[in-house]
Amino acid sequence: MKKLINDPRAVVDEAVAGIAAAHKGLLVVQTDPTFIARADAPTKGKVGLVSGGGSGHEPLHGGFVGYGMLDAAVPGAVFTSPTPDPILAATKAVDGGAGVLHIVKNYTGDVLNFETAADLASAEDIEVRSVIVDDDVAVKDSLYTAGRRGVAGTVLVEKIAGAAAERGDSLDAVAAIAEKVNGQVRSMGMALTAPIVPHAGEPSFDIAEDEIEIGIGIHGEPGRVRIPLEPADAIVDRLLDPILEDLPFQSGDKVLLFVNGMGGTPLVELYIAFRRAAEVLEGKGIEVTRTLVGNYVTSLEMQGFSISVLKLDDELTELWDAPVQTAALRWGR
Amino acid sequence: MKKLINDPRAVVDEAVAGIAAAHKGLLVVQTDPTFIARADAPTKGKVGLVSGGGSGHEPLHGGFVGYGMLDAAVPGAVFTSPTPDPILAATKAVDGGAGVLHIVKNYTGDVLNFETAADLASAEDIEVRSVIVDDDVAVKDSLYTAGRRGVAGTVLVEKIAGAAAERGDSLDAVAAIAEKVNGQVRSMGMALTAPIVPHAGEPSFDIAEDEIEIGIGIHGEPGRVRIPLEPADAIVDRLLDPILEDLPFQSGDKVLLFVNGMGGTPLVELYIAFRRAAEVLEGKGIEVTRTLVGNYVTSLEMQGFSISVLKLDDELTELWDAPVQTAALRWGR
Structure with a gap:
């Protein structure tokens, strides 16, 4: 460790x-x-x-x-x-x-x-x-x-x-x-690597160098499926489809799109994922009016990310835009 | 990769x-x-x-x-x-x-x-x-x-x-x-792991499971010394001593203390390092009046961190406190 x-x-x-x-x-x-x-x-x-x-x-x-x-x-x-x-x-x-x-x-x-x-x-x-x-x-x-x-x-x-x-x-x-x-709001995550809990001293689960876990939990709980590594865009689609079907989100909806890093994934990769997710939503007529990208809900050093989509209305948008002063979240879109 | x-x-x-x-x-x-x-x-x-x-x-x-x-x-x-x-x-x-x-x-x-x-x-x-x-x-x-x-x-x-x-x-x-x-301002960093440049496809340098690199650059350039893994507090001291000696910082100075993550290190670990660095500065009579903790200057997924100490005066403090509206840095201490 x-x-x-x-x-x-x-x-x-x-x-x-x-x-x-x-x-x-x-x-x-x-x-x-x-x-x-x-x-x-x-x-x-x-x-x-x-x-x-x-x-x-x-x-x-x-x-x-x-x-x-x-x-x-x-x-x-x-x-x-x-x-x-x-x-x-x-x-x-x-x-x-x-x-x-x-x-x-x-x-x-x-x-x-x-x-x-x-x-x-x-x-x-x-x-x-x-x-x-x-x-x-x-x-x-x-x-x-x-x-x-x-x-x-x-x-x-x-x-x-x-x-x-x-x-x-x-x-x-x-x-x-x-x-x-x-x-x-609906979310789904994935992992490329496992976190290491300090007092355990070893990875929370085994995952091969060419495998990823789709639907992972934030404590490394098993997800839906373990598959070979895919391009980022394909992975985004695997997360976004179940999210959109679940609410369901529909053409004409205004949403907040949140791409969250699990801790060990570089920000440059989160933006690649965000780009694809925004494209897919726009293609379905869902308007991304607010955004959040970064490491906010992490699993120690786990590499991976999650997507959350929140359906907005005027009241939720106004409350999202309201001033906030915290260590981790700044005021703004 | x-x-x-x-x-x-x-x-x-x-x-x-x-x-x-x-x-x-x-x-x-x-x-x-x-x-x-x-x-x-x-x-x-x-x-x-x-x-x-x-x-x-x-x-x-x-x-x-x-x-x-x-x-x-x-x-x-x-x-x-x-x-x-x-x-x-x-x-x-x-x-x-x-x-x-x-x-x-x-x-x-x-x-x-x-x-x-x-x-x-x-x-x-x-x-x-x-x-x-x-x-x-x-x-x-x-x-x-x-x-x-x-x-x-x-x-x-x-x-x-x-x-x-x-x-x-x-x-x-x-x-x-x-x-x-x-x-x-003076800074020094360290790494536990190497970054992987995407088009290279492999780690930028080899480092053993029980080794760390003190004085690493943000592209994985060699530092001062490669040593066995040590407790966080000892590592902080190894970075802080050369920083403080260099300016030199002195008792009575007011400073901004910045603990920067290299990308793959969990925030919880950065706060452990911050705690030690703040203790050491206080012990030397150096007052930490402004702070920054987080992943701001990273090296892809490299695990590691750096410490920066900036000597403040009234003008620099006022400019640090001035409003800012960017994707990554919020307004505040």
């Missing part, structure tokens, strides 16, 4: 300390239990947004804490759900009296632990709603999931719900917006 | 097409010859900023084209200098009557081709100044360089000079600011 780390067991603690040191003024990091919160949390009268999950997907979620997006992020161990304790602590820390929304990727451990934390928060008179993100069309059930997995679409849910909270929407309204985004 | 590409010879053209498709409104891409420019270029009365170099370092330079930073970027083939033709075309396209500054990383091909383009532009009555960035303290001469190499510090030169141009500084003043940043 060749990694830029000290102790495999200290990876998350040391990374979180680095996040604290790098983003003073924007973020505060609490330890025991560990969570990352906006430096100015809680905002009185604003709905608080809390997300979290296993580490190893950076910048998700800590990089999305800040004005116009999350109020707190709770990092678990690498590829491991955080326990209820830090989720509860984060929930209490960001409650400004208007309630708290939990944004939870659909993995069994995450769902269970956020649910427990929500119950505990309710017992302390904090109103909590939850939205479960399950945007991955690749497989019905998976290694750590009943139903569909939550993947890169989570960023879009966090950004748009965050903007709704920032403009003063009620807890019910912010939850409804988050559900709407989840209902209108 | 396992890459998300179509034709190895089409990598740059297809990526540039993707950049054009992803950032409409912000950027326009010209082909024949190829360069990327601000959609609103030229800005009348403003000094134009042009940079460029071999592709494979994305988001450098195209990701830094936009308000408050570059006016145009000229991408060469992967790890290959652009020819004078597109540099000249970009220079003409962004000249708003106040002259154009070329920001050139110190590689023999880049320096020569930018110089030729500057001469041709002068013959067409466009005033051109050049600043050569040579921030890498690792080695005196290198594979493609006489003197020191230009590496990650280039981003800081482009941001700060861009802000000076945006506030209306003259060509001489913008050039002086760029020279000042180059004079006060």
